[in-house]
Amino acid sequence: MKKNKDHRTCSVGRVLEILGDRWTFMILREAFFGVRYYDQFQANLGIASNILSDRLKSLVKNGILNKKKDPEDARRVVYRFSQKGVELYSVTLALMRWGDKWLSGEEGPPLRLHHKTCGHDLEPMMCCAHCREEIRAFDVSYESGPGQDKSEEEEAD
Amino acid sequence: MKKNKDHRTCSVGRVLEILGDRWTFMILREAFFGVRYYDQFQANLGIASNILSDRLKSLVKNGILNKKKDPEDARRVVYRFSQKGVELYSVTLALMRWGDKWLSGEEGPPLRLHHKTCGHDLEPMMCCAHCREEIRAFDVSYESGPGQDKSEEEEAD
DNA sequence: AAAAATGCTTGCAAATAGCAAGTAAAATAA
DNA sequence: TTATTTTACTTGCTATTTGCAAGCATTTTT
Numbered sequence: 445m446k447k448n449k450d451h452r453t454c455s456v457g458r459v460l461e462i463l464g465d466r467w468t469f470m471i472l473r474e475a476f477f478g479v480r481y482y483d484q485f486q487a488n489l490g491i492a493s494n495i496l497s498d499r500l501k502s503l504v505k506n507g508i509l510n511k512k513k514d515p516e517d518a519r520r521v522v523y524r525f526s527q528k529g530v531e532l533y534s535v536t537l538a539l540m541r542w543g544d545k546w547l548s549g550e551e552g553p554p555l556r557l558h559h560k561t562c563g564h565d566l567e568p569m570m571c572c573a574h575c576r577e578e579i580r581a582f583d584v585s586y587e588s589g590p591g592q593d594k595s596e597e598e599e600a601d
Numbered sequence: 602m603k604k605n606k607d608h609r610t611c612s613v614g615r616v617l618e619i620l621g622d623r624w625t626f627m628i629l630r631e632a633f634f635g636v637r638y639y640d641q642f643q644a645n646l647g648i649a650s651n652i653l654s655d656r657l658k659s660l661v662k663n664g665i666l667n668k669k670k671d672p673e674d675a676r677r678v679v680y681r682f683s684q685k686g687v688e689l690y691s692v693t694l695a696l697m698r699w700g701d702k703w704l705s706g707e708e709g710p711p712l713r714l715h716h717k718t719c720g721h722d723l724e725p726m727m728c729c730a731h732c733r734e735e736i737r738a739f740d741v742s743y744e745s746g747p748g749q750d751k752s753e754e755e756e757a758d
Numbered sequence: 759a760a761a762a763a764t765g766c767t768t769g770c771a772a773a774t775a776g777c778a779a780g781t782a783a784a785a786t787a788a
Numbered sequence: 789t790t791a792t793t794t795t796a797c798t799t800g801c802t803a804t805t806t807g808c809a810a811g812c813a814t815t816t817t818t
Contacts (some may be wrong), residue, residue, distance in 0.1 A: 455700025
């Protein structure tokens with residue numbers, strides 16, 4: 445991808461530079477389902493091995509996955525989430541929830557989630573940490589934060 | 602992308618078939634910031650015009666954006682979110698929140714969000730709609746749902 | 759009537775992904 | 789102890805996708 449101008453800098457652009465391709469997030473999804481080894485990723489996803497290798501390297505480089513030798517079998521390499529990586533779970537849930545609602549056919553969603561914490565079926569929801577109300581797009585306004593690049597800033601439209 | 606085997610079918614794979622490329626989600630981010638016209642998307646993102654055209658078509662085809670002529674200027678085409686599309690806001694927030702936390706430098710996040718509903722700064726959080734607790738990966742368990750493809754189902758690992 | 763704005767399309771070059779084969783290190787089987 | 793298999797890759801080539809520059813058809817402004 446050409447480096448985008450990302451005029452109105454926000455973190456979404458930065459994240460998508462790491463995760464915004466056709467495979468990276470699928471790899472993470474597998475990892476959230478417990479996959480840890482190269483051959484499992486390959487078998488479950490049907491991804492070309494050079495691409496898988498490249499994406500795993502990128503995820504490790506970006507501190508999302510940690511790579512280490514399996515102490516039980518030195519041929520094996522174990523890929524595990526770092527704290528940074530495991531916190532992408534909210535993105536996974538947001539994607540899954542939207543897909544369950546809008547892309548499932550008559551049959552309903554392919555997977556059911558259960559919230560062990562409260563014992564109920566899990567319906568993930570993006571809420572305000574302060575008031576715990578569900579967040580809708582038109583309830584949010586934006587101001588430039590401390591990390592905004594002033595040289596590129598412009599009026600709201 | 603080669604059609605992936607998506608062995609353990611879940612909605613994330615379906616969603617990423619629509620949104621999982623280098624540009625589609627950036628286009629949606631711009632739309633969440635109020636962009637409605639072709640030339641604005643192009644100027645803000647620096648995307649090639651053939652690719653932008655292709656992605657907008659795909660978003661319209663998938664019912665995420667609606668396309669209509671601007672009644673005030675017949676040259677202009679207005680792209681607006683459908684309900685299906687606007688509900689991708691939770692994904693946008695999840696990405697932004699993670700990027701703010703993990704990819705901002707010393708300076709802090711580039712954008713500050715304000716929750717008009719409660720009047721406080723917005724810290725988006727993925728929570729359980731039932732108990733309103735924050736969801737963490739290891740608090741969730743999975744069962745196959747009604748839409749699971751039985752022919753491909755396998756034991757948990 | 760001519761020029762400019764807008765939203766595209768087209769053709770070609772460059773970058774990226776996919777496929778099949780090969781390799782190196784470690785484990786297991788003969 | 790050697791041969792075979794497993795695992796995690798790499799390499800070289802082909803196919804697909806993206807980027808760039810130019811062009812085009814409406815509609816609006818001058």
